[in-house]
Amino acid sequence: MPEQVLDDISHRRYNPLTGSWLLVSPHRTKRPWQGQQEAPAKNVLPEYDPKCYLCPGNQRAQGDSNPQYKNTFTFVNDYSAVKEQQQEYNPEIRKDDVASLLLRAQPVTGRCYVLTFSPKHDITLADMATSEILPVIQTWTRIYASHLSATSPLKAQADKILATIPANPDGEVEPPQNQLRYMQIFENKGAAMGCSNPHPHCQVWTTSTLPEEPGKELAQMTKYKSENGRHLLEDYTKLEIEKEERVVWQNAGFLVVCPWWAVWPFEVIIIAKRHVRALVDLSDEERLQFAEAVQEVTRRYDNLFETNFPYSSGIHQAPLDCTEEEAENSWFHMHFYPPLLRSATVRKFLVGYELMAEPQRDITPEQAAARLRGCGGELYRKLLN
Amino acid sequence: MPEQVLDDISHRRYNPLTGSWLLVSPHRTKRPWQGQQEAPAKNVLPEYDPKCYLCPGNQRAQGDSNPQYKNTFTFVNDYSAVKEQQQEYNPEIRKDDVASLLLRAQPVTGRCYVLTFSPKHDITLADMATSEILPVIQTWTRIYASHLSATSPLKAQADKILATIPANPDGEVEPPQNQLRYMQIFENKGAAMGCSNPHPHCQVWTTSTLPEEPGKELAQMTKYKSENGRHLLEDYTKLEIEKEERVVWQNAGFLVVCPWWAVWPFEVIIIAKRHVRALVDLSDEERLQFAEAVQEVTRRYDNLFETNFPYSSGIHQAPLDCTEEEAENSWFHMHFYPPLLRSATVRKFLVGYELMAEPQRDITPEQAAARLRGCGGELYRKLLN
């Protein structure tokens, strides 16, 4: 195995999905830590919090009340990062006008949603059974399907899905009038990841523009496909299954690996094993398999340091409004970026060198995967009771 | 002014230095914050801490003792992120070998230094007079000069500088045998930025590779130069001086602005007004002007929320080992990335959407610059006594 040496030398690894490099320092794990400690999450939350704006029946910032929802509930973010209607802005870029070259801006419109995972204030995905995560995935699938462009190559598939998965009886959101380009589903979990409310929820930001990260990935996947005739994540998934050392877990539909190019200490990626372009391509069985993968990742995370493990996660898939080629080159996957490094209170800071020069990690992705493979079994909290 | 509308609409701005976009949501500052609060920095540090491994006379992790240094002191990091000597690794990349395409790695060698700013444990750059910051800049200049490649277009200039700026009487580091490619000088200040020791210091990581960020910037500056015949930061500096609204402060040699493309709430950049390729190009007078700029930035930061303002900062300049063209296209500047958003305890989290999709900011760079322009004058702490 030619890569054995990488356990011992400082090196950089290439991320083919974004086209960028990161620095790996496997020998640096012995460094003592005297810096900031994370506050361990308070575990004593009530199942219902009358002051929580996400709990069923409660009133939100702008006056609306949540229904007594059973599984999930989606509403427009009261403090959306993008506006739906606004003034036009369309400045001309001219080579002889330096300001137009160096002070470039584009308008962005869109809509941001908040989507709760459960009516219970005091649980997380890790506490939920696969059958309880399934409604979350169904909600993600329906919101994606309902926002899809009428001209999207995935439209027929979306219509089929909307007829198959029952609508949420507690209400659903209608897409805005103007067709949007991309839908980013993401979760910030834990105070360390800027989450301001422990009630289990994620956000869905839809914009008129294709954001940087999915844009970079789509460009890289397109390039790889045209150069090699195969999908990047198809090749990568097969390779990792064969190599084994970075695999955390898998089922028939999905592979969970600490990617070769992981930046965050225990970063993982859930990748569809077959060519799934977006949520709407998943079969009934695959949605259940995906729910199982999400369950495995979040439970293993909590088991790792016996704590409510913070992370940011996000789904990358085909844009809402896309060409035939963009749809074909999209490959459904979900990233998890968790900050903890050595314990429930010691995190990795991606700061000075990482921001100014290049991301840097200490333990290798292979070491992280081995740790996470060993964290299966019942959720540690359930064993404590 | 065509940009007035940008105070009101959600939009993206383009960063010409890195070639990437960020989302700006000027209307979103009204959002209430219920999440994590930063612990305010404890202000009661001793001038000398017998347990600090950076204080004069103290022993460090690997047994060495610090001298009774007067201004600055530089030593090799006891837990360097890169090794100096290690096994070779040079795998072949072959189109028919998927593993070689998707599991790519490069060896990185180098050396990391720690560089203290002052023997006093309880001060920061903001507390130091320009005349006290000058020795820090002289030390940065000498370490850069002494590590420069013999074939660098800046070598003659470096030799002149080494003969002009007196050597540190408390000792200096010798460059390693193997020529390195890049030197990243950076500071992590404050627990919120992963700093584990409040003793004023920065780090200097030198590597055999050109890291991602300076690499991207050099490529973008090279492209701009070849397309427009002028330097990107030359055009940008002139433009900002004319526009005024993002200027925080300036003197004859340096401009301090909240850049058009700032990601962090109060991000600033110090840019040389004339074509300075690296530290060694600065005249005696310019080093003093640069010290003044660093003083102005750090003092204004502390004054803004009357706190010990956390940030990561870093210098970008010509690589240690570079071609004539790379030297010519380099333009000396220093970035400051501070996380605080609304007060000494409420920070901006660059998390879910930012990591998965695109960086997002709330207040505009113009608003940030106006705030920082108003924060001049004596350091707030000195007025309290």
Ligand SMILES: O=P(O)(O)O[C@H]1O[C@H](CO)[C@@H](O)[C@H](O)[C@H]1O
């Ligand atoms: O070397 P330090 O100060 O202990 O460590 C700090 O800065 C490094 C360089 O930005 C980071 O890699 C670490 O995560 C951070 O804690």
Ligand SMILES: O=P(O)(O)O[C@H]1O[C@H](CO)[C@@H](O)[C@H](O)[C@H]1O
């Ligand atoms: O919308 P929230 O959860 O209040 O805010 C959190 O997530 C957003 C999206 O990643 C970030 O922009 C905010 O900085 C963070 O605090």
